[in-house]
Amino acid sequence: MMQIEEILFRRMTDYRFSDAYYRVQHGFLGELKFFNLFKIAQGHLELFNININVDGYQFEVDRLIITGEAIYAFDVKHYSAPCVDESEYWRNKYSSFKSPMSQFTIMKDGLKVYVHYHQLTHRLVCKLVFISEHFYIDRKTDEILYFKDIAPLFRAMKQERVVSAFEFTIQKHLMGLHRPINYYNLRPEFNMDTLRKGIICERCAMQIDFGQSSKRLVCCEACGNAKTKEKWIRQTLTELALLLNRPFSAKEAYKWTGRSNRHITKRVLDKYFEKIDDHYILNEV
Numbered sequence: 194m195m196q197i198e199e200i201l202f203r204r205m206t207d208y209r210f211s212d213a214y215y216r217v218q219h220g221f222l223g224e225l226k227f228f229n230l231f232k233i234a235q236g237h238l239e240l241f242n243i244n245i246n247v248d249g250y251q252f253e254v255d256r257l258i259i260t261g262e263a264i265y266a267f268d269v270k271h272y273s274a275p276c277v278d279e280s281e282y283w284r285n286k287y288s289s290f291k292s293p294m295s296q297f298t299i300m301k302d303g304l305k306v307y308v309h310y311h312q313l314t315h316r317l318v319c320k321l322v323f324i325s326e327h328f329y330i331d332r333k334t335d336e337i338l339y340f341k342d343i344a345p346l347f348r349a350m351k352q353e354r355v356v357s358a359f360e361f362t363i364q365k366h367l368m369g370l371h372r373p374i375n376y377y378n379l380r381p382e383f384n385m386d387t388l389r390k391g392i393i394c395e396r397c398a399m400q401i402d403f404g405q406s407s408k409r410l411v412c413c414e415a416c417g418n419a420k421t422k423e424k425w426i427r428q429t430l431t432e433l434a435l436l437l438n439r440p441f442s443a444k445e446a447y448k449w450t451g452r453s454n455r456h457i458t459k460r461v462l463d464k465y466f467e468k469i470d471d472h473y474i475l476n477e478v
């Protein structure tokens with residue numbers, strides 16, 4: 194989904210990213226920072242982005258860590274501006290938005306049911322992690338971790354017993370419950386006819402023209418991004434496949450990459466795409 198929005202942004206004169214895009218993109222950066230800075234000890238287990246349903250509680254855990262003594266569930270937020278807690282809503286100097294606490298509570302309650310149902314003796318520790326150093330909330334609870342609170346928790350966690358075969362079973366079981374979130378409904382609406390066609394640099398959105406050049410390597414004149422012609426065409430056709438989200442004909446492909454690139458386009462289609470009847474689809478690699 195993220196990818197489609199980025200393609201549209203490059204190819205449409207006036208594309209505005211969706212709220213979901215900002216949420217996912219921003220959230221992802223936060224989770225990455227959390228993972229990069231705070232590692233688990235050897236002999237402990239972890240899971241990322243598991244989306245599960247326990248007894249009617251539907252929730253996502255950004256990061257779940259299992260030690261021989263405890264299960265830690267983290268919901269990670271990348272908010273940076275100081276906030277005021279107005280119960281159902283939080284407010285910062287830019288806007289008012291739904292409090293993350295309700296979603297966090299569903300995660301906590303769902304995991305409580307899970308631990309209880311499977312009679313686990315592990316301590317359950319659920320935390321809402323604010324990964325930005327600048328975040329502040331006027332009403333802080335024990336469940337909220339500021340950036341500076343993370344290190345002490347991880348230091349204590351690392352002292353805990355290592356896992357045994359039983360914890361591997363828990364990890365496997367949770368993985369089995371995971372259902373990927375279906376982003377299909379979030380597909381943005383757009384009209385293919387209004388998009389810029391041809392080869393577009395994925396770094397700077399500059400139009401690439403092979404011209405009469407017989408060289409294999411073609412550079413973007415704006416940012417210097419260099420690729421073989423084949424790679425430029427392959428990327429351009431992958432974008433077409435993602436945008437259309439259906440099999441497409443060779444004729445549609447030529448129209449997209451440009452008539453003058455017909456021969457190389459045909460070659461790339463045959464090499465990298467799966468052919469069904471007269472149509473091509475993206476090869477899942």
Ligand SMILES: [Zn+2]
Pocket residue numbers: 394395396397398399413414415416417418
């Ligand atoms: Zn470029």
